[in-house]
Amino acid sequence: MSQAMSQAAKPKHTLSGEEIIRCTGVNKWYGEFHVLKNINLSVQKGERIVVCGPSGSGKSTMIRCLNRLEEHQKGTIVIDKIELTNNLKNIELVRREVGMVFQHFNLFPHLTVLENCTLAPIWVRKMPKAEAEERAMSYLKRVRIAEQAKKYPGQLSGGQQQRVAIARSLCMSPKVMLFDEPTSALDPEMVKEVLDVMIGLAEDGMTMLCVTHEMGFAKSVADRVIFMDRGEIVEQDTPDAFFSNPKSDRTRLFLSQILNH
Amino acid sequence: MTDNVQSVGLPDERPPANTVGPIAWLRNNLFNSWYNAILTVLVLGLLASAIPPFANWLLIRAHGFDATSTVCRQDAGGACWGFISEKLRFIMFGMFPWDEQWRPLVTIGVFIALLVASCDRRFWKPWFGLVWAAGLALVAILMWGGVFGLTYVENTLWGGLPLTIILSVIGLAVAFPVSILLALGRRSNMPAVKVLCVTYIELIRGVPLISLLFMASVMLPLFLPNGVSIDKLLRAQIAFIMFAAAYMAEAIRGGLQAIPKGQYEAADGLGLGYWQKMRKIILPQALAVAIPPLVNTFISFFKDTSLVIIIGLYDLLGTAKAALSDPSWRGFYREAYLFIGVIYWIFCFSMSKYSQKLERDLNRGHRR
Numbered sequence: 001m002s003q004a005m006s007q008a009a010k011p012k013h014t015l016s017g018e019e020i021i022r023c024t025g026v027n028k029w030y031g032e033f034h035v036l037k038n039i040n041l042s043v044q045k046g047e048r049i050v051v052c053g054p055s056g057s058g059k060s061t062m063i064r065c066l067n068r069l070e071e072h073q074k075g076t077i078v079i080d081k082i083e084l085t086n087n088l089k090n091i092e093l094v095r096r097e098v099g100m101v102f103q104h105f106n107l108f109p110h111l112t113v114l115e116n117c118t119l120a121p122i123w124v125r126k127m128p129k130a131e132a133e134e135r136a137m138s139y140l141k142r143v144r145i146a147e148q149a150k151k152y153p154g155q156l157s158g159g160q161q162q163r164v165a166i167a168r169s170l171c172m173s174p175k176v177m178l179f180d181e182p183t184s185a186l187d188p189e190m191v192k193e194v195l196d197v198m199i200g201l202a203e204d205g206m207t208m209l210c211v212t213h214e215m216g217f218a219k220s221v222a223d224r225v226i227f228m229d230r231g232e233i234v235e236q237d238t239p240d241a242f243f244s245n246p247k248s249d250r251t252r253l254f255l256s257q258i259l260n261h
Numbered sequence: 262m263t264d265n266v267q268s269v270g271l272p273d274e275r276p277p278a279n280t281v282g283p284i285a286w287l288r289n290n291l292f293n294s295w296y297n298a299i300l301t302v303l304v305l306g307l308l309a310s311a312i313p314p315f316a317n318w319l320l321i322r323a324h325g326f327d328a329t330s331t332v333c334r335q336d337a338g339g340a341c342w343g344f345i346s347e348k349l350r351f352i353m354f355g356m357f358p359w360d361e362q363w364r365p366l367v368t369i370g371v372f373i374a375l376l377v378a379s380c381d382r383r384f385w386k387p388w389f390g391l392v393w394a395a396g397l398a399l400v401a402i403l404m405w406g407g408v409f410g411l412t413y414v415e416n417t418l419w420g421g422l423p424l425t426i427i428l429s430v431i432g433l434a435v436a437f438p439v440s441i442l443l444a445l446g447r448r449s450n451m452p453a454v455k456v457l458c459v460t461y462i463e464l465i466r467g468v469p470l471i472s473l474l475f476m477a478s479v480m481l482p483l484f485l486p487n488g489v490s491i492d493k494l495l496r497a498q499i500a501f502i503m504f505a506a507a508y509m510a511e512a513i514r515g516g517l518q519a520i521p522k523g524q525y526e527a528a529d530g531l532g533l534g535y536w537q538k539m540r541k542i543i544l545p546q547a548l549a550v551a552i553p554p555l556v557n558t559f560i561s562f563f564k565d566t567s568l569v570i571i572i573g574l575y576d577l578l579g580t581a582k583a584a585l586s587d588p589s590w591r592g593f594y595r596e597a598y599l600f601i602g603v604i605y606w607i608f609c610f611s612m613s614k615y616s617q618k619l620e621r622d623l624n625r626g627h628r629r
Contacts, residue, residue, distance in 0.1 A: 067529075067530055069526050069529060069530065092532050092534060093532075095529065095530060095531065095532035096532040098530075099530070100526075100527075100530040102523060102526065102527065102530075104523055106521075106523035106524060106526060106527035107527070108524065108527070108528075108542055108546075109546070110545050110546050110549070110623075119531070119533075119541060119542075120531035120532060120533060123533060123537050123541065124531065124532045124533055124534075124537070168531070169530075169531075172531060172532065
């Protein structure tokens with residue numbers, strides 16, 4: 001019943017049922033250290049997923065495996081019907097369709113905001129420059145930063161830089177967006193401007209996986225919350241069920257630590 | 262009562278006299294402590310004892326540009342600038358045929374024009390490579406001749422400033438792209454490429470340039486099959502390129518290592534291929550970081566071209582030395598070395614100044 005209520009409270013949103021990400025038995029080690037243990041995950045088109053868990057639990061590593069910034073050693077990852085293997089061609093194909101937003105923005109400091117956004121469309125998608133710029137401006141407008149297009153990243157605040165980073169990813173028209181703690185490096189007063197942009201994206205039906213500690217965002221936007229601890233997916237559920245009725249002790253401990261302060 | 266009322270509308274006053282002006286500057290910079298005061302006095306004393314004799318020799322007692330060696334020898338207390346005017350064309354152009362010496366002169370002009378134009382970032386476009394190719398073709402026509410009615414001049418007769426410029430500019434221009442590949446190779450994930458690049462760099466850096474030049478001029482012909490011979494100038498040029506590439510590769514590697522990992526990840530995440538990532542994201546930043554060590558290499562290689570004298574090529578230093586072997590002008594080495602020293606200095610100082618400007622320009626707008 002609580003599930004029905006939560007669905008009603010959110011913007012109208014139905015999932016297509018079409019699978020876009022499938023991880024089966026994914027394992028990863030850093031040397032001897034087992035970072036990811038038997039991860040099984042299926043994500044549908046349009047689904048919004050929040051991944052949370054204590055630091056060092058492997059959440060970032062997991063989403064970084066989805067565009068092969070990290071290599072998994074066992075199991076299979078299939079993104080949009082393409083399996084991630086050592087095949088460079090496939091990796092580049094997947095990366096075109098999967099946008100990523102980093103904790104530290106990683107904008108290119110030697111390029112203007114506009115050039116940051118048009119670079120990949122021009123060189124990877126072979127889009128004509130004028131078209132790429134037009135599209136970049138429309139996305140910059142959407143993250144409400146169009147007036148800064150001619151500036152360099154170093155001249156912007158953290159929140160502005162992160163919004164540019166989101167626009168830069170969107171310019172590639174990705175099918176999936178990955179967010180790796182997008183608000184963790186921001187001053188508190190800038191968190192909201194970035195979350196607002198992310199909420200807007202979610203409302204437009206983007207498939208999103210967000211590693212974040214913003215539980216408010218999880219409650220209001222996510223279709224599913226995944227809790228990871230020590231390299232495993234411990235629990236996954238709708239936000240309502242997850243926050244009001246956690247099943248495992250580890251989840252309960254984690255929630256008590258982050259919610260009761 | 263009135264003591265408590267703040268006075269308002271105070272006029273601007275001058276700062277205290279002892280904190281501004283030349284006296285204050287002297288006190289702050291030259292006499293701000295007892296040991297600095299001693300150093301200042303010592304340096305002033307040193308300058309006072311060195312400058313007058315030098316000025317005396319250089320200018321006051323010097324013989325003008327029309328002086329003959331006989332006049333100069335009678336009064337040896339001053340510089341003899343007649344030597345420079347007498348030997349100018351030989352020092353500048355070496356043994357290039359006298360009547361054809363306008364050709365190396367134009368060559369110098371072409372090179373300087375190309376270099377000055379290359380300093381302007383508006384010309385950093387692919388088409389400018391064609392301008393360089395055309396410029397170098399023009400230089401080849403001018404120096405060798407044999408076409409368009411120009412008499413053929415063997416490159417064994419080349420010498421002086423054009424030779425110095427040809428060796429260093431072509432050497433550095435070819436070595437630069439090679440060094441980028443070496444630096445990238447050294448950081449490559451492919452073990453074979455990496456080992457190859459590391460071996461090359463460490464091997465070349467481990468030997469003196471002189472030995473490499475000797476090898477190129479003496480040993481290389483022994484390995485070549487009979488009848489095949491590579492021109493001496495070309496061999497020296499290749500030795501320079503090999504040497505400069507190894508040193509520049511290390512300067513560029515330093516730049517590459519200064520680029521944060523996030524830049525690589527962001528480029529990867531957008532789906533850029535390896536070469537796109539390097540060309541558009543990593544190298545522009547790495548080369549900007551590497552400017553100071555790169556220019557350091559440029560400057561030292563410009564001067565190191567003078568080492569070709571040991572394999573019998575007459576660059577600027579070589580022609581100056583040869584000019585001194587004229588019996589009537591023997592012994593005027595101070596004038597000769599001062600003169601070419603000034604020429605080298607002008608080139609090196611311009612490079613240094615330009616690199617400072619470039620660093621400022623590239624850092625404008627995006628401080629990290």
